[in-house]
Amino acid sequence: MLLGAHVSTAGGCRNAPPRAAAIGASAIQVFTKQPNRWAEVEVVDDECSAFRSGIQEHGVVFANAHDSYLINLATADPILRERSYAAFVGELRRADRLGLHALVTHPGNATDGDLPRGLAQNAELIERALEEVRGTVAVLLETTAGSGKVIGSRFDELAEMIARINPATRDRVGVCVDTCHVYAAGYDLRGDYDGVVNQLADTVGLHKVGLFHLNDSATPFASRKDRHAAIGEGSLGDEPFRRLMTDTRFAHVPKVLETPKGDDSKDMVSLDLMNLARLRSYLRDGEPAP
Template structure:
């Protein structure tokens, strides 16, 4: 099973595979730049070589990047739209150069309230960037919690975006299901696991489910709030994760944690909580 967590790239992407090994990960998620800044970076040939060497050395079998939190490909603001598109292309370019498997992106915020326009524009810009940057990196639309005018909290919206991607690149577009986000959005993974999975299958198709973000939720069901908790310590509880870990339909789907990392007694320790959460998930699998 491909299982791991989001790991730091402090000091360069080259350090991420070792940090994955430190927590026993076979799958990792990274940022290829600071996610809260517009400043673009290019990864050097040396950085790419060292990163790829580390992936091989440390046995990481799946690696995905998460794009910048500032990007909004659904905005109605033409200035922000162009800035977001340039940043998204940069994210995709770095992912291609590093040899990552996928790039996770949030579907954006329809700032003018025009959901149809936001979905159409987002899909159009993603497709354009994929065509221009080339490569084989998948683009994964992440499910969202649904606060404000954020898109992607309903399976139907994700399906509409996928359908608007041209066939030439549509095969490289999938969905990242965040367990906290879908629960907060109103899909009851705790009370109706089978129903939620069936709805995803009917609306989007299980073949489009390419990655899980495994996060419990600090807030109640249908809260529309994105607040991650440690596995089994939030309102989702253990059972949905036990089901996911043993669901044979998803045996091939990578899973990464985005749960809190810092120990209150030692903020510099960024491995203990990941190890603890991963051990809990593996225990569900062994049970």
């Protein structure tokens, strides 16, 4: 079971692996730059070497980055589109230099309300970026909660974006399923776990699921609000996570927490440990699903 959390890179990416070790993580997610600023950063050779060495030393098997929250590859604004594309390429380059397995990205916001244009443009820019930045880093389209004109709250939208990408690079594109987001978007993981997984299989395909973000929801079902809660303490409750942790179809898929962290480093560690312990308890208590 590849299990962990989003960990801080404060002070440099080299600090992430020891923080992973502090919570017993075999999978981690990081930011390679400040997610709410456009300013680009370069990860220098020493930083990359230290990060790669730390990953091996501390037993982290899977590591991914989440891209900047400012990036919108579906925007109708030509200036923001080019700025977003340049930032996305920068994210891919840093992920490649650090030896990360994947880059998670939000599918963006069709600011003009034209969903077909937004889907097509997002796929086109991702394809172009993958051609520009060769390597093995996968791009994982994250499921969204569905507020406003955001793309990616429906499985069929993610499937269409993937289908639009050239087969030569399509194998580097998959999805990241966020449990809070899909529940908020109207997929009832609590009341119909099997039905939701079947829909995912029929549209995207389970082989395209490259990562899970494990988050409970602080808002009710189908709220279309992205508000995370601690595992088992939100409107999703324990059962969907017990099913997911014991579902053999996803046993090989990395799973990371994005649950609330608290205000200081001690809180971050203790809260991550609490949530991870709860997830591991589902493995001990439950029988693997067929």
